[in-house]
Amino acid sequence: MNNYLAAYGLKTIPFNITSDPDFFYRSSTHKEVLSTLIFGLRQKKGLMAVIGEVGTGKTTLCKVFLNHLPKEVKTSVIFSSPQFSQTQLLKNILDDFGLKRERKNRFDLIKNLNSFLIDTSLSGGNALLVIDEAQNLTPKQLEQIRLLSNLETSREKLLQILLVGQPELEDKLNNFKLRQIKQRIGIKCRLLPLREDEIKQYIQYRIDKAGVSILSIEPECYKIIYQFSQGIPRLINLLCERVLLLGFVQEKNQINPSMLKVCIEELQ
Ligand SMILES: Nc1ncnc2c1ncn2[C@@H]1O[C@H](COP(=O)(O)OP(=O)(O)OP(=O)(O)O)[C@@H](O)[C@H]1O
Ligand SMILES: [Mg+2]
Structure with missing residues (x-):
């Protein structure tokens, strides 16, 4: 796990599924x-x-x-x-x-x-x-x-x-x-769940909170994350956590739609 955090330049896990008020995004x-x-x-x-x-x-x-x-x-x-x-x-x-x-x-x-x-x-x-x-x-x-x-x-x-x-x-x-x-x-x-136009900010907010990061997410990803999660924060976190791990395993700093699709299949 430490390797994973170091690889992305993160101080802490950005998409924990516990309810941490420090990561509260004001949607x-x-x-x-x-x-x-x-x-x-x-x-x-x-x-x-x-x-x-x-x-x-x-x-x-x-x-x-x-x-x-x-x-x-x-x-x-x-x-x-x-x-x-x-x-x-x-x-x-x-x-x-x-x-x-x-x-x-x-x-x-x-x-x-x-x-x-x-x-x-x-x-x-x-x-x-x-x-x-x-x-x-x-x-x-x-x-x-x-x-x-x-x-x-x-x-x-x-x-x-x-x-x-x-x-x-x-x-x-x-x-x-x-x-x-x-x-x-x-x-x-x-x-209510997050609106589609809030997904990007929510994700970015959590990544920023977790520390300065060298991670980037291709813009087409957000629509896919919305479709999977319907704006439910816990589902967004589950998917994002998984795709970050996949990125780490594949040694990629950029998250793309095909990586997300792999993770969604695993989660379904
Ligand atoms: N506004 C928010 N900002 C940041 N993270 C959030 C926000 N809302 C929810 N989350 C994240 O989503 C996940 C689920 O949140 P939480 O446990 O509070 O949901 P819940 O509605 O209490 O769920 P349940 O119905 O199962 O009790 C947590 O990881 C939490 O950190
Ligand atoms: Mg609860």
Whole structure:
């Protein structure tokens, strides 16, 4: 791997598939969702939801959002799992807020959380709960979230909740039995794939971030990358990573369409 990086003059792997906020490219859709979330949080909108296809950058966007929050915002970030009981879910939320939770039952946990939220609000702060992979939430867990979204003073919501999930989350929320939670979502936004004209900038941005590079990509490549990925960043990364490796093996500094086609065949 080091040889591969050295061959291209790179400091780090440009197309990792982990969600690294340092590599965040501000595409039109990512920018729009990010500013909507900042607005929603400031306005204390209560429940917010971001829906996006697999690999569009939801987790990365959450990390960027969280990294930019002022200190007065207390956060709890959890990844949902259908295995959690309602009590377990609450415990995880409290844990990530950094709250002690000796007392065990659900009522006590909510009381605990509530007094933390009131203190936070009184000291001019705000509290944000982020639930990633929210498409995995069970109806019972969603009901629990709804109850948390009830925590409020007469003036404002005490807890801002951001649900982040794949389109299955939206299907769940459309379930008639869950209409009560759906009605409470103050902000709902959609994270879209990159536009075709953003692919080149996205790729160039990641290559530049990875260090000064002697790598070049023939202009015809971008259309092929778009056709394969449909603008989904994780698929762009998968393909680009592979073609860079192929280039390294073939000792080429220039990526061309036929190299891409070889990689696409391997990936399909
Ligand atoms: N705006 C972006 N800038 C740079 N890289 C991005 C961007 N969006 C996504 N990526 C990259 O795409 C890959 C997938 O992103 P991420 O894991 O955030 O997607 P996701 O929507 O959370 O996927 P899943 O639905 O599987 O949870 C990661 O490698 C991430 O770094
Ligand atoms: Mg994710």
